[in-house]
Amino acid sequence: MSREAVRGGALLVSIGVLGLVVLLSLWIGTKSIPFTDTFSLLLADDGTGDAAIVRDVRVPRAALGLLVGAALGLSGAVMQALTRNPLADPGLLGVNMGAAAAIVSAIAFFGITSPTGYVWFALAGAAGTATVVYVLGAAGRGTATPDRLVLSGAALTAVLLAYVSAILLLFTHTFDSFRFWNVGSLAGRDFQLIGQISPFVLPGILIAFLLARNLNVLALGDHTGKALGANVNRTRAFGVLSVTLMAGAATAAAGPISFVGLTVPHVARMIGGSDQRWVLAFSAVLSPILLLGSDIVGRVIIAPQEMEVGIITAFIGAPVFIALCRRRKLATL
């Protein structure tokens, strides 16, 4: 079989697994509902409590998991391609810390404590920070290098972390709300939140896939990229925009779940090779599998209580990731 056929087959299998995980996430939960009933309720609302659980709790949660998962994985893949740095996660543009700083301010100064209330603050914080990082790190005349971008991201992240830490230590009640957002969770989210983040996530995903070819050229280095006719600066600008839209909205909806964006692209490269079109496709499918799968485990592992998805993702994902790193030949960036 040709290399392309193997990759295509692997992608199809991954999509099949993702479909299965979505079904499981509709079926499994604290309230046990028979498998067949779950889907008849999905098609027709019979007005019972079970119908409300499936239609109003589990469906939005699965949809949000799909959106957030794909957004996190894709933004990680784009970020690593842009910076050519394996340590780069979407948070490095300051997106997570910008969102955190805005949310801490929202809790401390405006008394807001619900996910739907956080969302606009988080988006504004993420977008503002990413813009500053980009201007500082990449917008110079001919001076933009990946290392400058990651360093300005790290510098701004440190300043915001200082602000967040200071507020958390000075306002105890803020810390009490913030610590639960900071773990990363899909619980208690509804359709309204999906409506709030979709206008950001979906265009972000579109831009990412449109950029795939240019990211391939960028991987050869700025000079070679330019020599081959790619507009390096425009690619970088759109890349940053796409990461900000996707990671900003995902963080706003579910909290900072950095593990997914950091590691899934590495796994995607182990399976799909270094072609960004395949890396993006695998990242978009594998990330929601990890996120939704972890969410299901989190619902049953200490039932009737729930374990936050941010904790489970690392616990399930990290051993798999480490085993893959040991076994496979690593494709460097």
Added chain:
Amino acid sequence: MRTIRTPAVSLRFSERALLVSTAMAALTVAAAVATMVTGDFPLTIGEVLATFSGNGDGYADFVIFTLRLPRLITGLLVGAALALSGAILQSLSRNPLASPDIIGFTQGAATGAIAVIVLVQGSMTATALGATAVGLLTSAAVYLLAFKQGVQGFRLVLIGIGVSAMMLAVNSYLITRATLESALAAQTWLVGGLNNRGWDEAQVVAAVLAVLLPCALVLGRRLALLEMGDSAATGLGVNAERTRLALLVVSVGLAAVATAAAGPISFVALAAPQLARRLTGASGPGLVASALMGGLLLVVSDFAVQRLFPTTQLPVGIATGAIGGLYLVWLLAHEWRKGSGT
């Protein structure tokens, strides 16, 4: 580049690096003097000098020798240790983002400390011991997991990411399940601070640095060779695998003693080597300049939290992030305007 030759030794150095290092040392002394004379009990420089020569009154003795000096020395040494640790790791991994995080030390140490604080409400010493023990175990685990006919830098980085993520998950779990009071204590430790640090901490850090600093400087001469790649380094007579392990041990040891004394003070390990490199214009790892920058950053930051916000008892980790971060932002913007830099 200039060279000094004597019959015994010959030293190569760059004039700019020497100038910048001297300036940093002078600024550190100035910040130290400012820390000595200001505060709730102001002293004159004359009183400070008199105290140091043994002629101070009991009041100045107490303020200097019990309150201000041990904290200053702890901060200076902790900053230097963190910066050295970061400089070594950044050079080894050829990654400007590297700090003791990448080998799992920081998150591992945090797990140890949070576990002691949240589960057994342990003392400050118990917290420090827990942090050091779990941090060292985590780093050893990362190294062993990455070992496969030698340790390749890229694999080490990826395994470090995986292991750190697991420890971070444990930390999040402990912090969300703890009482608010314990969680706040853990959060305070996580920021890293020098409040209530005395001679015990200063002595431990000084003793460990006395051993590790010479090791770092001697081994550091091979860092530049390792940066050229394993095969080039081997060709030049360096045992790459063994040198890398030795450097990793020194680097983790430095991070461990600093974390035990003051908690995981953020950003110093990452920023100090970068700031030093940008100021000296050096292409390779400048260990001495990095250490000086780390010490300076911490002394200035601690002065800022003690004197600008005296009533809040804010930990120094907040100021290192803010000052170090803003300074790096300024430096990057400055290079950007000049249209140079890397």
